[in-house]
Amino acid sequence: MSARGPGATLPRVVAAEWTKLTSLRSTWWAALASVVVSGALTYLSADAASGDPGYDPLGELTAGLLLTQLGPLVLGVLAGTGEYSTGGFRTTFVAVPRRWPVLAAQAVAVAGFALLVAVASVVAAVLAILPAASSRDLPVNLTEGSTPWTLAGMVVFLTGAAVFGLAVGALVRRVVPALVTVIGLTLVLPVVLTLAVESSGTTFVEGVTPQERAVNTITTLLPSGAGGLLVTSSDASTVPGTPDLGAVGGGLVLAAWALVPLVAAGVRLRLKDVK
Template identity: 60%
Template sequence: MSAPAASSATQVPARGRTAGRGATFARVVASEWTKLTSLRSSFLLAAATVAVSWALTYVSANASSVDPGFDPLSSLTSGLVLSPLGLMILGVLVGTGEFSTGTFRSTFTAVPRRLPVLAAQVVVTAAFALVVALLAVGAAVLGIVPAAGSREINLDLTGDGTPLVLAGMTLYLAGMALFGLAVGALLRHSARAVVTAVTVTLVLPIVLMLASDLSTDPMAPAESGPPPAEAVVNTIVTLLPSGAGSLMTTPDISGIEGAPDLGPWGGGAVLGAWILVPLAGAAVRLRARDVT
């Protein structure tokens, strides 16, 4: 009787160790990748991002091609007005997916430490968004080709800081997907997270700029610099995700007047902070509070 009991006792920890090895980080990443790529919305948002990038760039380049000093490369970033929204919403859906569908119960039962799930979502979102960002940047390049051809201008993508612009565009688009993921993981509600992310990146800069224009007296005498209120607004807009991202795509252009000139690296650091801070909050909430 004692021998079978001892044998059974030794087998239980062995099964426990086997079960523990089942939820490796690689397997969690593979699971999250399957979730992301199995959704039709992921590819619809990716296609929309690429299409918007091409369309806006094409329209901007053709509209500018009538100018005597037309430079087709100056229209490269035109698509960034709206194309980041698709990837940002994609990130929101990844961050809120577990909670909106109720699958978090089974997910966190399989991965009770929880944080590997969030880390895996960051990895797969970054990988997927990077591929889409490269396609969107390629679409932007194709968008300026017809206008350049109409003026018989040869495109040179290797000089005058153009490689830095292309790299900045790619990182900006991928960064907006991670920003959406961070907001979604923190708020856990798709509609609330989308509204918050869109407000911060698109609505708030427009409202602030309009408010600044309305508060400025056009008949006032010119000063050596922008009015204090305008300088404050410009600083806030620069420090928002979209403003910081635009700095990443303009390596040879100074910042907005009255705002700190952070440069591409400073803009990348600000955008990184917009990603890391809500991600850290989501991680703390995930470990410290119940997931329901």
């Protein structure tokens, strides 16, 4: 059956991929983990910081974001590798011989589901700051200042993380290597680079060592660094030695991390046999 035929149009392939995605228990467990981690870490951070004299409850909204992204990352990886680990790709590619609509449909389905998970995770973060704010009789106005942009940035970041996980999963086609890759790039590598610089002890006349400058730049260009730019207000001070990309630049960097492996996965899918 051709992808051009009435039985395998792109909307139908998207609907099929959505059904497959939402019928898996792992999908819902990853979604639940994202929401729970977001709410729990934000609550703990807000509660711990509420004793500070200058406490701002809205400043704790992104406290759990770094670990919350693990849920969408895992969700994306499982979606990208699922059919290869179960052998279901044989049936799928018989129905859609051109193959690329399957990958495109997976990206649409994962992005759509991750968007819903991201919104739920952000809502959980907002609810988590309310007890600490109430204990100090502080108002929580989500429409003031840069807060709307921060909330939108959180949603974009978590959605982008899921598509990045899908892209790597579809390219690597194996769950463990794909998970190691995405977790290594988002969580492990920034820590390793920072520790390596701190152990060097090199000084620099302007207060920032050449190694720190390089590490700060690399970290900013990693997926988690780009996501951090999405939730940083425009008037916030930047880390010394880092490129001043802003929220738009951060979004473009995150998009590149998702699109490059996704395109590579599409090329591999078209040019090589699926095994």
